Amino acid sequence: MTTPLQVTARLRDPVTTEDHIRGPADAAVTIVEYGDFQCQFCGAAYPNLHEVLRQRTDTVRLVYRYFPIANVHPYAERAAETAEAAAVRGRFWEMHDWLYEHQDQLDPVHLSLGVEQVGLPPDELNAEVESRAHADRVRRDFVGGIRSGVNGTPTLFVNGVRHEGGYDLPDLLAAVDAASNA
Amino acid sequence: MSDPNGLIQPGRPAPGFTLPATPDGGPIGPEQFRGQPVVLAFYPADWSPVCGDQMSLYQSAAPVFAQYKAVVLGVSVDSIWSHRAFAESRGIEFPLLADFEPKGEVARRYGAYNAQGEADRALVVLDPTGKVTWSYLSPPDVNPGADGIFDALDQLAADRKVMAG
Numbered sequence: 001m002t003t004p005l006q007v008t009a010r011l012r013d014p015v016t017t018e019d020h021i022r023g024p025a026d027a028a029v030t031i032v033e034y035g036d037f038q039c040q041f042c043g044a045a046y047p048n049l050h051e052v053l054r055q056r057t058d059t060v061r062l063v064y065r066y067f068p069i070a071n072v073h074p075y076a077e078r079a080a081e082t083a084e085a086a087a088v089r090g091r092f093w094e095m096h097d098w099l100y101e102h103q104d105q106l107d108p109v110h111l112s113l114g115v116e117q118v119g120l121p122p123d124e125l126n127a128e129v130e131s132r133a134h135a136d137r138v139r140r141d142f143v144g145g146i147r148s149g150v151n152g153t154p155t156l157f158v159n160g161v162r163h164e165g166g167y168d169l170p171d172l173l174a175a176v177d178a179a180s181n182a
Numbered sequence: 183m184s185d186p187n188g189l190i191q192p193g194r195p196a197p198g199f200t201l202p203a204t205p206d207g208g209p210i211g212p213e214q215f216r217g218q219p220v221v222l223a224f225y226p227a228d229w230s231p232v233c234g235d236q237m238s239l240y241q242s243a244a245p246v247f248a249q250y251k252a253v254v255l256g257v258s259v260d261s262i263w264s265h266r267a268f269a270e271s272r273g274i275e276f277p278l279l280a281d282f283e284p285k286g287e288v289a290r291r292y293g294a295y296n297a298q299g300e301a302d303r304a305l306v307v308l309d310p311t312g313k314v315t316w317s318y319l320s321p322p323d324v325n326p327g328a329d330g331i332f333d334a335l336d337q338l339a340a341d342r343k344v345m346a347g
Contacts, residue, residue, distance in 0.1 A: 009329070071241045071273030139245070146243055151327035152235045 009149030009162035015063050020092045023053055023061025028180045029159055032063040034145040036153040037080060037099040038073035038106055045154050045167035046100040052172045059180050064096060065141040067153050075106035077138065082111060084134035085125045086118060094118045189293040189304050189319045196222075196308045197291040201279040202262045203255070204269045210255065210277050212308055219252040219315075219338055220308040221331055224289055226300040226322055228260045228268035228278075236303075236325045241274045243328050250335040255279055258301050259286050294319070307334040 011032055015021070033049065035042040053062055066083070068076035079099050086095035098114045099106065105114065112122040128134065145155070149162060156163040159179045165171040190196070200211035212220045225236060240247070240254050247254055256278040260268070265278040281288045281301065289295040294304040303320040316334035320326035 009327070069238055069242045071275075072238050142242070143246055146239075146246060146328050147332060149327045149329040151239055151325040 009157075011157040011160040011162075012148045013144040020064045020087060020096070021061055022064075022093055024058060025061070027059060027061035029056070029060045029176050030063060031060060031163075031176070032065060032157040032160075034065050034067035034141070034148075034150045034153060034155045036066075036068050036073055036076045037083070037096075038076040038103060039069070039153045040103065041167070042154045043100055043103045045156075045172075048167055048169045048172055051169055052176055055173065056176055056180075060176050064092075065145060066138045067142055067145045067150055067155070068138065069153065075111070077135075078108070078129060079106050079111065080138045081129045081132070081134040082115065082125060084137050085128045086115070086120055088134075089120060091118055091120060095120075187293060189302070189317050190306060190314050192314050192316055194314050196220075196306070196312050196314050197288075198312075199288045199291070201257070201281055201288060203277040203279045204262065204265045204274075205277075207262050207266075210279060212255070212312060215253045216312060217310045219250060219310060219335055220312075221247070221252055221254045222257055222292070222306040222308070223254060224257045224292065224294040224301040224304040224306070226296075226298075226303060227258055228264045232303070232323055232325050234268075234272060237268075237274050237278075238272050239325070239328060241272065241276065244276065246328075246332065250332075250339065252335055257281050257288060259289065259299070296322075305331060307331060307338075309338055 015030055015032065049062060053060060066080040068080050070077045083092060083095045083099060086092055095118050098118055102114055112126060115122040115125050154167065158175050163175050165175055196212055198211060198213050200209035203210035223240060237256055254276045256276065259281050261282045262280040265280055269278055286295045286299065286301065289301040292306060294302040296302050303322050303326065305318045305326060306314060307316040309315045315338055318326060318330050
């Protein structure tokens with residue numbers, strides 16, 4: 001009988017200024033989310049993470065990294081690259097929020113409307129996405145996630161340790177509070 | 183009976199085999215990829231939620247596997263027909279091998295067959311000569327991800343560099 005090995009996955013790529021970060025720089029707790037904009041579980045976690053940031057304003061910050069599972073979510077890569085194009089213009093979180101609030105409208109036509117709603121030039125962004133200008137950045141996040149043991153989306157790391165609990169508000173608050181008291 | 187020693191361990195030569203595989207049902211086995219690292223991903227069943235996520239993850243990571251020139255082969259006791267429908271539904275392009283008849287024969291030889299009549303969730307990495315370089319048995323309900331595989335492939339690449347130098 002072989003004993004199954006249990007591994008505690010840890011974040012291998014530290015958070016840097018290259019990351020998309022929401023919340024105070026000196027927060028005691030950092031949540032790193034590896035997410036896929038077309039993933040319904042990420043969509044379900046999104047308002048809860050938002051609420052965690054609201055309820056623990058001084059304690060927690062959120063880092064978002066791209067982890068598109070392209071073979072099951074045909075729009076995920078394009079959405080991620082669009083978010084990155086918005087990021088280059090300082091509008092990452094606005095685009096991120098739009099994407100999670102319109103998960104059933106990620107096809108190219110609706111996505112262009114979203115870009116416009118966020119206040120960015122759709123033709124310009126489309127051209128960048130078409131030329132895969134931001135593909136390397138998205139790929140870098142994905143590979144870093146794989147190396148950290150990300151096995152699906154969303155995967156969260158709370159202060160560098162993979163969160164094994166659920167994504168409901170109470171679960172997330174408990175994880176944040178445990179980390180801030182550790 | 184499964185191999186009484188449990189999952190095959192590093193240092194042992196990988197048992198040779200061929201099995202019918204997606205996409206066209208032709209026989210595929212590790213020997214035909216000598217000179218490249220081969221990842222054997224044994225998994226319990228097509229369509230189960232954890233397996234779907236695991237195989238999708240490996241498909242998404244295809245460009246990374248390609249950097250190592252590594253070949254990924256999924257293996258379960260499902261038939262080629264189930265594999266084919268599963269692969270199509272998940273966009274899986276790497277081969278899924280049907281260890282269907284005699285059932286679980288290959289999984290048994292690798293020490294990755296369980297009392298429920300399914301393959302264990304086990305990862306086995308073969309070096310380019312066909313020797314086992316890393317193996318890992320995951321709890322059936324846990325998607326093991328790919329970090330262990332890539333660590334093993336890194337190690338292989340580093341070893342090869344030393345030998346070349």
